Amino acid sequence: MFIETETTPNPATLKFLPGQQVMPAGTRDFRDEIDAAASPLAGALFDLGDVTGVFFGRDFVSVSAAQGTDWSALKPQVVAILLDHFVSQAPLFNAPDANGIAVPAEDEDFGDDPAHADIIVQIKELIETRVRPAVAGDGGDIIYRGFREGVVYLTMQGACAGCPSSTATLKNGIESLLKHYVPEVSEVRAA
Numbered sequence: 001m002f003i004e005t006e007t008t009p010n011p012a013t014l015k016f017l018p019g020q021q022v023m024p025a026g027t028r029d030f031r032d033e034i035d036a037a038a039s040p041l042a043g044a045l046f047d048l049g050d051v052t053g054v055f056f057g058r059d060f061v062s063v064s065a066a067q068g069t070d071w072s073a074l075k076p077q078v079v080a081i082l083l084d085h086f087v088s089q090a091p092l093f094n095a096p097d098a099n100g101i102a103v104p105a106e107d108e109d110f111g112d113d114p115a116h117a118d119i120i121v122q123i124k125e126l127i128e129t130r131v132r133p134a135v136a137g138d139g140g141d142i143i144y145r146g147f148r149e150g151v152v153y154l155t156m157q158g159a160c161a162g163c164p165s166s167t168a169t170l171k172n173g174i175e176s177l178l179k180h181y182v183p184e185v186s187e188v189r190a191a
Contacts, residue, residue, distance in 0.1 A: 015139035055158030150186035
């Protein structure tokens with residue numbers, strides 16, 4: 001088995017491609033050791049010490065490291081853990097938490113304006129078909145959180161969370177796209 005590595009726009013995050021499916025559906029973002037307790041793989045990565053975030057996508061794992069971490073030392077350790085996991089075909093999640101495969105709901109819900117159900121369908125479809133694939137290519141994901149009074153609320157995950165260019169991605173990329181196809185959209189904000 002060979003695990004490819006790709007850089008991401010976030011200098012603190014590398015994307016690891018094991019050449020096989022990681023998540024059967026959805027994504028999962030681990031922001032600390034407490035979150036990582038649900039997954040033996042995420043837990044092992046956090047145990048390395050310099051890891052500050054782990055993200056599971058459909059066919060990749062993004063790993064974020066603390067500022068100033070030397071990736072030349074950390075990368076081989078991450079690859080070794082990933083190889084051990086995928087070669088042994090170990091479960092991705094602990095049995096009691098297996099139902100937590102999908103992205104957990106965020107604490108803050110911005111809700112939808114019920115009078116604009118047709119617009120919300122358009123927004124979600126554009127995010128699913130045009131935005132999410134591009135964001136996944138950078139080692140992250142984007143989650144729709146709501147549409148109210150012309151404002152679309154989104155959450156960036158994985159390599160995209162905390163990325164220096166995430167604000168530009170939201171404003172220049174996603175906001176422009178949504179405004180072009182859905183004139184009722186006036187702004188995109190990070191949730």
